[in-house]
Amino acid sequence: MTARESARCLGISLEELEDWQCCGAVFPLATDAIINLASPFRTLASAHQAGADLVTLCSGCLNVLRRTNKLVAADAEIRKKLEDFVEMKYAGERKVFHLLEVLRDETGFDQLQKKVVHPLDDVTVAPYYGCLLLRPAEDMAFDHPDKPVIMGEFLRALGAKPVSYPFQTECCGSYLSVSSVDSTRQAASAVLKSAQAAGAQWLVTSCPTCLYNLELAAESLDEPPRLVYFTQLLAHALGVDAYLEENGALAKNVMPEVN
Amino acid sequence: MRRIGVFVCSCGLNIAGRVDVQKVTDAAAGIPGVVHSENYKYMCSEPGQNLIADAIRQKRLDGLVVAACSPAMHELTFRSAAKLAGLNPYMVQMANIREHCSWVHRDEEQATAKATDIVRAAVEKVRRDQPLEPTRIPLTKKALVIGGGIAGMQSALDIADAGYDVVLVEKDATIGGRMAQLSETFPTLDCASCILTPKMAEVARHPRIQLAMCSRVTQVAGYVGNFTVQITQAPTYVDWEKCIGCMDCQERCPSRLPSEFDRGLGKRKAIGVDFPQAVPNRPVIKADHCLYLQKGRCGICEKICPVEAVDFQQQEKVWEEEVGAIIVATGFDVLGAEAFAEYGYGQYPDVIDSLAYERLNSSSGPTEGVIRRPSDGEIPKEVVFIQCAGSRDPDKGKAYCSKICCMYTAKHATLYRHKVPDGQAYIFYMDIRAGGKGYEEFVQRAVEQDGALYLRGRVSRVYEEDGKIVVKGVDTLAGENIEIAADLVVLASAVTPRTGARELAQVLKVPADQDGFYNEAHPKLRPVETVTAGVYLAGAVAGPRDIPEAVANASGAAAKVAVLFSNDELENEPLIAAVDESKCSGCLWCVPVCPFDAIEEKELIERVGSKEVTRPVATVNAGLCQGCGACSVACRDGAMNLKGFTNEQILAEVEALCLMTGSPE
Amino acid sequence: MSHDWQPRIVAFACRWCTYAGADLAGTRRMDYPASIRLIRVPCSGRVNPSFVVRAFQRGADGVLVAGCHPGDCHYIEGNLFTRRRYSLVKRLLEYLGMEPERFRVEWISAAEGARFAQVVKEMTEDISQLGPNAKMREQL
Incomplete structure (x- = not known):
């Protein structure tokens, strides 16, 4: 909701895909694990049928969908198998974007800045990229895999003060939160501590899995940075959160109070 | 009718292991015009060459096909052998049944059939060959050396000492190159300046060496013995x-x-x-x-x-030099900051590369030889060296080993302990490659006497924390994750060709490999030559080299130049274009397509009946023609032809190959 | 078509790049189909379109013209002639009904042994699918 309303505010029309399904969550590395590609393939093909490019709000989805898209365009054999299996035609004609990319490349961060009504005055925010958004760099072509800037620029456009810290591209622990909670807690804690040491009041993420894992780790830390999703910040800065609240779509307290 | 001899080489088992050499020999004997056909284990050996010479004399052969390896390998060998036996060397054709056949096909039957085809095409080609005589051209006994590092200086000195003039072009304002930046050298810990600066002075005062400083080679025209080189001086x-x-x-x-x-x-x-x-x-x-x-x-x-x-x-200055040979010694760069974001290079001042570390070590460097970290000038107590930074890493586009890093890192760790006795050096490595005289002993000394701690594994991340540089990596031998809070991190960055080397390669018409290092004419047997006659390589331009290797290279290249200059004239390959004036209509379409301006118009005087008439025809300048054959395709009359690769010869090869032995029909 | 039918491919290879690249494929012992036969020419710019046509007339199932990458020509610009010339010839051949897979122009450098082997493999596979060349072939 925050994303849709924000996008509307910025003049981007986002249509929710009818009958959408999970992206598959993990891009299979085994070349014969074609069945794992069926789900993202169907998502892509549906978008194609709907006649639009695909935008996602999640790093993990972007990773799976973009790599699937590239593979389908490049490998006729795999494409054929998927087409037969899903019973839909699709050859990689569409593009897949993360909403952050749309904001950067379509709207432009300078334009975004002009639309901000509630600037996040001088809150220090740690951008957290994690791994799936950036890597493999060749496939994702998103930003510099080790020195990304997009979220920093996004935050600056919203009036916040991004802080740089060494763990911004480390893994959060990902799906290990299912099988080995301790490992995840360890990985996510390292990220939070690194951001904390850099003086971050908030930490912003672009992936629900990261958010979940970071929340898990935050429980056992003293005064961890507050965790927010980038669309929440966006909605707040653009002033659409008031509208959302009125419509009951955004519960109170989702946006952390500015200190 | 020609009397052609076919000689099939087994090349030990290199050919005979996949091709039925006897079958090929028998098939060749059946080709019209072939009066002699035999095979031998090593045709290029002395007994093999004698077989050929005997057959030429006894059977009065006037054409030769040697079915063996690539012409790049032994065409010259067999042409010389033929010449000694009294046959014109251009009546020899190689049939490449090794590189293009036995080494690349598994199926014995198919390989034998293909070898037979290749031999037949070569026979058809040699049948249409004409004896050719090389033209003789003068040469300029002056050499150009590009690059004034240790390799370029050594080449220049050797050539100059042999009595020939040298122009040494250097892009910087001083000669000395990379070696001038070094502090000590492995494995002897000789002071680099002490052995280099006397050589620099020697170059500068040598009466036969002319220095062109702050200069670049911007154009090269001509060919071996007669290059015209444009030099641009900033x-x-x-x-x-x-x-x-x-x-x-x-x-x-x-x-x-x-x-x-x-x-x-x-x-x-x-x-x-x-x-x-x-x-x-x-x-x-x-x-x-x-x-x-x-x-x-x-x-x-x-x-x-x-x-x-x-x-x-003062303005940029451009001038031309006439030289007979060119040595390229442009040396190397190292991979820059943009490649190492994960190591924080370019971000943290205390993450430096090995060349910077050399400057810290150098008594004429910014710290006068005291190891101080750049951020605050403190003496670092823990230093982490990361080897293979970019090298052996296809993700960074550098799959190769940079070769010198293992040794200089051992040197760095040794020197560090000598200067900071209570300091600890850690070295992350993949493998230790210490092949060379005294090299392995040197590395062992660094470990045993100078306490360098070698950790076999890669570094995943480097970041700053509380004034320290934290290095996270893995020790694969102990199976442990390692975290070191270091004061200084030194990257052994990958050796790359000099910036601009690729552009220079195009100017020189020398092929470079995918990494931009120049290709040798043969990686083993012609390591200082290029496929472009008269252009030679010295030092790291052809790949990562250490100092002794670069110097040996440089002297080798200089020796090649001296051999070239010992001739007063050069023989020009006679495989050049020729005009059949009776067919030439004088349209001169060939003139603009010639990349070497070797074709001119000429007035031909003819008698037609009782009248004398003149008409224009094309004529080829044998000194300028390089034998590319572009004119022969442009010629609408079929008057222009390329000797050694005539239209008739190529068409005959096409016909011979289309017959294809062994294709079931 | 007999079961073990193998296409015959005639290749014109520039001696500086592609011929040397094929040598490299040999030195590295790469394995590729025995369908190809090379003719060594000084430059891909030496290859007269009539040579290509003759090969097809005499029953070649495919023809490859290969030289140095544009910009790397030993003779400065020979391969630029090749590039222009054969973009026309290729269209002409296709106009005459020749399948595009049967005629290829490739840039293969002396360092690209693997690329040479790959091109031979691709052409052999493509042409095997098509079967023998019947279009320009003279009845012998």
Whole structure:
């Protein structure tokens, strides 16, 4: 909701895909694990049928969908198998974007800045990229895999003060939160501590899995940075959160109070 | 009718292991015109060559096909053998049944059939060959050496000592190259300056060596023995003829900039030399940082120069040199900051590369040889060296080993312990490659006597925390994750060709590999030559090299040049274009397609009946023609042909190959 | 078409790049189909379109013209002639009904042994699918 309303505010029309399904969550590395590609393939093909490019709000989805898209365009054999299996035609004609990319490349961060009504005055925010958004760099072509800037620029456009810290591209622990909670807690804690040491009041993420894992780790830390999703910040800065609240779509307290 | 001999080589089992050599020999015997056909284990050996010579004499052969390896390998060998036996060397054709056949096909039957086809095509080609005589061309006994590092200097000195003139082109304001930046050298820990600077002085005062400083080679025309080279010299804004090298200007210049020579660790002035021992010891103005050239203010150097040598009006200078041979010794760069974001290089001042570490070690460097970390000048107590930074890493586009890093890192760790006895050096490595005289012993000494701690594994991340540089990596031998809070991190960055090497390769028409290193004519047997006759390689231009190797290379290349210059004339390949004047209509379409301007118009005087008429025809300048054959395709009359690759010969090869032995039909 | 039918491919290889690249494929012992036969020419710019046509007339199932990458020509610009010339010839051949897979122009450098082997494999596979060349072939 925050994303849709924000996008509307910025003049981007986002249509929710009818009958959408999970992206598959993990891009299979085994070349014969074609069945794992069926789900993202169907998502892509549906978008194609709907006649639009695909935008996602999640790093993990972007990773799976973009790599699937590239593979389908490049490998006729795999494409054929998927087409037969899903019973839909699709050859990689569409593009897949993360909403952050749309904001950067379509709207432009300078334009975004002009639309901000509630600037996040001088809150220090740690951008957290994690791994799936950036890597493999060749496939994702998103930003510099080790020195990304997009979220920093996004935050600056919203009036916040991004802080740089060494763990911004480390893994959060990902799906290990299912099988080995301790490992995840360890990985996510390292990220939070690194951001904390850099003086971050908030930490912003672009992936629900990261958010979940970071929340898990935050429980056992003293005064961890507050965790927010980038669309929440966006909605707040653009002033659409008031509208959302009125419509009951955004519960109170989702946006952390500015200190 | 020709009398052709076919000689099939088994090449030990290299050919015979996949091709039925006897079958090929028998098939060849059945081709019309073939009067002799035999095979032998090693045709290129002396007994093999004798077999050929005997057959030429006894059977009065006037054409030869040697079915063996690639012509790049042994065409010259067999042509020479034929010549000795009294046959014109251009009546020899190689049938390449090794590289193009036995080595690349698994199926014995198919390989034998293909070998037979290749032999048949070669027979058809040699049937249409004509005896050719090389033309003789004069040569200029003067060499061009590109690059004034240790390799270029060694080449220049050797050639000059042999009695020939040399033009040494160097892009910087001093010779010495990379070696001038080094502190000590492995494995002897000789002081680099002590062995290099005398050589630099020797180059500068050698009467046969002409230095072209701050210069680049921008165009090359011509061919072996007769190159015309365009040299472009950047303005130095100081008249070096007038300058006496007092360096008062450097002393008084108010503008400071990071010294490139010191890898940005020290400062230099906008006017001055790279380092005090520079040769020639003459200052240069860095235009980008000169207050006068940028803002029209200052001009102190001009005012105080006792000999009025400063010249702000100086322009770029372009001139041409005629030379007979070219040695390329452009050396190497190292992979830059953009490649190492994960190591924080370019982000944290205390993450430096090995060349910067050499400058820290150098007694003429920014810290006068004391190891101090760049951020706060403290003496680092824990130093982490990361080997293979970019090398052996296809993700960074460098799959190759940079070869010198294992050794210089061992040297760095050794020198570090000598200078900081209570310090600890850690070295992350993949493998230790210490092949070379005294090299392995040197590495062992670093471990056993100088306490270098080698950790076999890669580093995943480097970041700053509480004034330390935290290095996270893995020790694969212990199976443990390692975290070191270091004071200084040194990256052994991958060796790459010099920036601009690729462009120079195109100017020189020398092929480079995918990494930009120049290709040798043969990686084993012709390591200092290129496929372009008269262009030679010395040092790291052809791949990562250490100093002794670069010097050996350089002397090798110089010897090749000296051999070339020992001739008074050169034989030109007679495989050049020729005009059949009776067919030429004088349209001269061939003239614009010739890349070498080798075709001209000529007036032909003919008698038609009782009248004398003149008509224009094309004529080929044998000295300029390189034998590419572009004109022969452009010719609408079929009057232009290429000797050794005539239309008739190529068509005959096409026909022979289309017959294809063994294809079931 | 007999079961073990193998296409015959005639290749014109520039001696500086592609011929040397094929040598490299040999030195590295790469394995590729025995369908190809090379003719060594000084430059891909030496290859007269009539040579290509003759090969097809005499029953070649495919023809490859290969030289140095544009910009790397030993003779400065020979391969630029090749590039222009054969973009026309290729269209002409296709106009005459020749399948595009049967005629290829490739840039293969002396360092690209693997690329040479790959091109031979691709052409052999493509042409095997098509079967023998019947279009321009003279009845012998």
